[in-house]
Amino acid sequence: MKIEIEKCVYFVHPIYDLYAGSKDGNVIHITKRVLNKGHKTNRGYVSVSVRKHSQSGYKVYLAHRFIWECFNGVTPNGKEIDHINNDKEDNRLCNLQLLTPQQNCKKAAKERDYSFVSQNHKNRKCVKATNKDTDEESYYKSMYAVKQYLGVNVGIVKMACEGTNHCKSGVSKKDGHRYTFEYVKEEDLPDNYRKSANIRPKKVSEEDKKKHSAERVKKWKNKEYKCSNCDKVYKNGYKYLHSKKCK
Numbered sequence: 357m358k359i360e361i362e363k364c365v366y367f368v369h370p371i372y373d374l375y376a377g378s379k380d381g382n383v384i385h386i387t388k389r390v391l392n393k394g395h396k397t398n399r400g401y402v403s404v405s406v407r408k409h410s411q412s413g414y415k416v417y418l419a420h421r422f423i424w425e426c427f428n429g430v431t432p433n434g435k436e437i438d439h440i441n442n443d444k445e446d447n448r449l450c451n452l453q454l455l456t457p458q459q460n461c462k463k464a465a466k467e468r469d470y471s472f473v474s475q476n477h478k479n480r481k482c483v484k485a486t487n488k489d490t491d492e493e494s495y496y497k498s499m500y501a502v503k504q505y506l507g508v509n510v511g512i513v514k515m516a517c518e519g520t521n522h523c524k525s526g527v528s529k530k531d532g533h534r535y536t537f538e539y540v541k542e543e544d545l546p547d548n549y550r551k552s553a554n555i556r557p558k559k560v561s562e563e564d565k566k567k568h569s570a571e572r573v574k575k576w577k578n579k580e581y582k583c584s585n586c587d588k589v590y591k592n593g594y595k596y597l598h599s600k601k602c603k
Contacts, residue, residue: 367426372406377426381447394419400444420447436460482542485535495549504552513537
């Protein structure tokens with residue numbers, strides 16, 4: 357349904373009829389005539405709280421989906437509303453399109469910037485790790501070397517060095533000690549710094565996979581279990597047949 361509020365044309369949402377949307381991407385409360393600016397989610401989208409007549413609570417709705425549905429009806433099952441220019445805050449009707457999840461993923465992958473991967477080796481960071489229990493300092497050529505020798509996730513090392521997400525330290529999976537991290541220049545590294553050995557896991561052959569699988573099955577079959585009905589002990593290999601008989 358089309359309405360006009362303060363010389364601006366709005367279309368009422370097909371479900372949440374107390375609110376309407378305009379082609380400019382604005383959501384308005386029809387009776388109060390107040391714009392619903394919503395709030396930004398942690399994924400970068402704008403969400404609004406809406407409701408319909410006789411509804412007690414509010415429904416949190418993504419603004420771009422709400423605007424599209426005001427003009428086109430409820431979103432079909434298995435479809436998504438996508439921002440054409442990839443600006444998650446640009447909720448104008450002309451910037452919205454209906455896609456399947458597969459089409460949306462292909463679009464995102466096609467337009468994603470992978471240049472940081474090719475330049476990653478140029479942006480390598482040298483790290484100084486300090487043991488909080490012993491005050492012992494150790495130096496590493498890269499964050500991956502820290503992960504290899506201390507068993508601390510690279511993301512935690514990066515956040516601790518940059519002071520993001522309130523992360524200040526990380527616990528080593530190797531020795532259980534807590535370490536603090538900070539970036540250092542490559543020229544300031546001492547002679548005893550550690551490099552990443554670039555050790556890759558060995559590939560397991562198909563024969564070994566089948567062998568290990570057969571061993572696991574054999575071990576499971578020989579394992580004993582106690583029937584809850586007759587209180588007798590059987591092996592797992594006979595479990596299925598026994599459960600059909602013991603009822």
